[in-house]
Amino acid sequence: MSDSSTRLELVQLGCERDDRMLFSGLSLTARAGEIWQITGANGAGKTTLLRILVGLHGFFEGERRWWQPQWQQDLLYLGHQPGVREELNPLENLRYACALNHQAGDPMAALAAVGLRGFEDVPAAHLSAGQKRRVALARLWLQRKAVWVLDEPYTAIDQDGVAQLDAQMQQAAEAGSLVIYTSHHRVGDGVQRLHLENGRAEVVS
Amino acid sequence: MSDSSTRLELVQLGCERDDRMLFSGLSLTARAGEIWQITGANGAGKTTLLRILVGLHGFFEGERRWWQPQWQQDLLYLGHQPGVREELNPLENLRYACALNHQAGDPMAALAAVGLRGFEDVPAAHLSAGQKRRVALARLWLQRKAVWVLDEPYTAIDQDGVAQLDAQMQQAAEAGSLVIYTSHHRVGDGVQRLHLENGRAEVVS
Amino acid sequence: MLGSPRYFYTFSSRVLPWLTPIALLTLAAGLVWGLAFAPADYQQGNSYRIIFIHVPASSGALMGYMALGVSGLVAVVWRMKMAEVMLKSIAPFGAALAAISLVTGALWGKPTWGTYWQWDARMTSMLILLFMYVGVIALQAVIRDPRQAARAAGLLAMVGVINVVIVKYSVEWVQTLHQGSTLKMFGESTIDPAMKYPLLLSMLGLWLLYAVNVLLRARTEVLWRERRSKWVSKRVKEGEH
Amino acid sequence: MNTFRAALGRELLVLWRSPAEIINPLFFFVMVISLFPLAISPKPELLATVAPGVLWVAALLAVMLSLDGLFRRDQESGVLDMLLTAPVIPVVPVLAKLLAHWLLTGLPLVLISPLLGHMLQLPDGALGTVMLSLLLGTPALTIVGAIGAALTVGLNRGGILLAVLVLPLYIPVLIFGAGAVSAAAGGANVGGILAILGALLALTISLGPLAVSAGLKISSGN
């Protein structure tokens, strides 16, 4: 059932929150090189699903299997919040993230790539909402990880940024990563879509 | 210069933050029945401009003139944060907002209009990001105010919600309100656009 | 086996019908014997009779916290659902017993020591035990997700059990350091068997009552948590209890 | 007035929905008080001497810490912006908030204080003064602390910054409050001291809410 390129397998996954079944019986196989978009109305359970995948939410039924036991080594997760401390500047923030996640690469170049050249040593407290998120997104321009899990990566990003982000996700997939992300606004083309609605999860590709 | 339908006049408005001129020399006249969208990259100063308009940010140059001295009576401002307390349910939140703002109308109907029927007495803590924002947006379905100032109203709203919100803004404008909002993602049609970039503010309509 | 909520429910259904009357009867027998028939104390007259409530309550409160710690360990380490249920069910009665111990102790203090309150080692540690119960309950109250709340409270209770032991030891140390053995509660040796047996009986009765209370609370909690499972809806449909 | 009533109802409801906010200051008060016999000595005579100070310092800290979150959640959730852009003067909702907060957190401290005074071996005759002094003092502490809370809202610094701002302002209330209890324990007449406490309270009630509103406006960027 699972071949060498399988990265993630969900078997009969289900999650209940606040007396409501967010989804149940969710089974799927996601492979290297694929891009999965998770859609659904507000409150459908997208964020919860991503948190289950990366191991932040432990109350669920069914099984979630990553391709290797040490999957966290090769995971890049960006949550709703950018993971940027306001006391530190973008460079310091990025360096810490890299050290923690054992991610190699050139932080300066990555910050330049997301349009923060010149802001490297401005304390993040003085950045706008979107600029803060760009600091987090800079990790996508560093050493590529095998799996990307991104919660609403387009939030607060302006239009040029969105296009650039799209391109970067495409490129990662072509290079063999599995990209999973949520978004309301844009329906990507050429991506697999998992739609959450009324407690059901359906693949609409 | 200002006729009876003028609602807002900005004269040589300028604002500096963190040693950076966000915008300067911004003059414009906004009239009843108009919809203004403010665009600009992340950190351009959209939120700051709105906060100046509604009197939350007091450090600016130039002048901001509303059409009447008691303008706050007839203003509806929704900021970045939805203004919803998690301990209270949507109905209680909305009722408080109405009492504070002297806004009449049927809260139950407004909640139903934004798709929260059945959620009226669920504590807001149990709602998702988008659902919370919908509680705030419900005020747009109550007694109409002469001026709407909305900061990123589409944030976290799903696609049906976006269409509905567009329609509601159109309708308010037709009924004689002035609507001012910020958004990255959608460029509304038939709206006036004020674009902030590199310290300049330009009307692109 | 008991780890399965469903099994627990059937099991407790079978146990409760006879455990409840036994608990009530034992407690009643102990109390009636102690309060009405045991001889009066030659020093304290009848005021000593409060012992029949005070000592069972005190020991029940202590045991309850130990049970809380064990449930905490099981819930946090083995993620067993029933242990989470227990964490929620054990705390309230235990806190109530700690409060009863304090109140009866204080009431007893007035005739014996002339004051309601002394910072005596045992009284102080019971007060702290009450605080620790409150901590567990407060934490559970503020966390919304019931499973998460139980696990958080479980971790706190585990740490708390270690603390109970150290507190008991250290509070006694303070007392011996600062003041001599002026305020000794009279030791067991002085208890005359006519007082001892009713005391043991009411102690046993109260513990059983505690167990009944925990089972009842746990059953409600289990039903609530599993309300969408088949076995619960079946039971509801059949009108079983 | 209608706005005030709606605001008061809402504030009471918010507090009521999170009972921990009500219970916790009370427990904190009791706990801090019981730290002292352990840390100093359980000897009754010594305890009785330090009791007025201990009671008052504990009450002061409990009130102060309970204020830490007074405006925080309203600010984070955007309610504060709504309040400052609403067509009412902000003093109205601010007063409602202060009143609700004191009723549900300050008053319980006052009510339980005689019990704690007794546990600290204060003579029975002084317990009335314990209550009365706290009844006059805690509202003043609440209002003064709220000024600090208003100025620090949005800084997200936790209670300790608030403490540093507010503790110095608390000193007059502390001196007269603890002084009243000491005097009562010594059997002296406390009418005069309580009158001073009352005057301090009147002062804070008349000026405090204005200062709180001003603080909120400043914090929002004005």
Added chain:
Amino acid sequence: MNTFRAALGRELLVLWRSPAEIINPLFFFVMVISLFPLAISPKPELLATVAPGVLWVAALLAVMLSLDGLFRRDQESGVLDMLLTAPVIPVVPVLAKLLAHWLLTGLPLVLISPLLGHMLQLPDGALGTVMLSLLLGTPALTIVGAIGAALTVGLNRGGILLAVLVLPLYIPVLIFGAGAVSAAAGGANVGGILAILGALLALTISLGPLAVSAGLKISSGN
């Protein structure tokens, strides 16, 4: 180990950038201590008797309140999620955080304590014990308090819930810490008591960080 060093550097930097976080606990400590002479009585003999207790209670409250925000901002900004999904066991960054926090907030308390002991009229011979007892005690308070901070992170309840959870756990440290100072002030040998404090510290260091990581995981939804 590299990760630990990077994490420690980062934690020190974060604290260093917001000096208020470092200064405030120190000010709080000093202020609470100076409330007592005002609230109790400035009589030297009385002060000297209560000094060990007052010093220790103040230190305990200062440490506890400084911990309130230990994980809050990391949680709000999403750094905590990053930490829990990173390919390192969370104990590593947690230890770095605790160490940095103690170095920049606990240690200053220790260093300033002899001065305050002197102000409270403690005999000079006891001042060394004041420092030593706090040196052993404050790290234990930091670690135990961090367990509470981990369990309450994200609840956004302010310091008072933390206090209710953590104060009972602080009591053994308080008793032996204040006890050591009292004994030293009375001229007794304090070696034994300090050894007990050391044992308590060893216990918290060996189990505490694990409990803190477990608490963080539970708070995040596990």
